Amino acid sequence: MALPTLLDIEASGFGRGSYPIEIGIARADGSCCAFLIQPLEEWTHWDAKAELLHGISRARLEREGYPLRHVARWLNDELHEIGIAYSDSWGYDNTWLSLLFHHAGMLPAFRLEALRRLLNEEQMAMWSDVKESTIDRGNIRRHRAGDDARLLQLTYARTLELTASND
Template sequence: MSCPALIDFEASCLPEYGQSYPIEVAVARIDGSNRAWLIKPAETWRYWDWSDEAEALHGISQQMLDDEGLPPAQVLAEMAEFVGNCTVYADADLDQYWLEVLCQAIGTKPPFPVHYLGEFLKDHGFSRPQVVAALDEAKRLLPKEHLAREDAKRLAMVVKLLVDGEVG
């Protein structure tokens, strides 16, 4: 089983600190496959806010985005292809917001909705102790944080551990 898929974005800053835009996105499926993209800033974002504190957390500089980032349209197309028919979940509603910002930059609608991971966990009847145990195990195995690929992979691992019944 490859679905569901988990998505995570990194951004130029948190919205409460200014007008932020997505700089990295990753999607991980519970079969272990994953993709991550650095996003070259859209021209409309050029004068939006950048936070040195956010850069210190995720380690992505504006220069990296200019040098290695892919155009928003390419990121969106590749991401939609990778997601396929999987339902997409995130652990924060900000991920839906940044998907919308990415789409607005190229004048399109999101190719899929981003659902809150808590809905999946509740719908499948997982208890709080089960979720905490799965999260602890995933954090032990994938301890890096504030990197979209690692965060998405960790969330996918949490779901897989729960679905496979590998945590009590």
């Protein structure tokens, strides 16, 4: 079964002034990859509660993060052929992705769509329970972009299996 490519973004916080700090994807073959993003000097918003969730400090981003153009180029290289990736938090992720590409001076070579567009009513109804059981069964580190993208992909695959077995 070919899986959809999932994209997840961790951020400095939520709302006005927030920015992407890590972008990860889970590829159709199930492999995943993520990059920390070096914040621009003018990106000053930092939410300590968000840091508690993802465990990434601003100092670490400044030390280990990749420049925006590098991350934008990587995303385009990864996603231009398939042309689409899916997100469970489209409103936030699309905003942060647009911010990344704008400041990188590039255009995305793919589009980001809401994951719910792939789900039927039965899948949506079971999503939360299946996601929680996937977390419990797997060794998934939450609130890191690559692992969260993979969690979404595994949850999608499991809901697809369960709905197929109900037919």
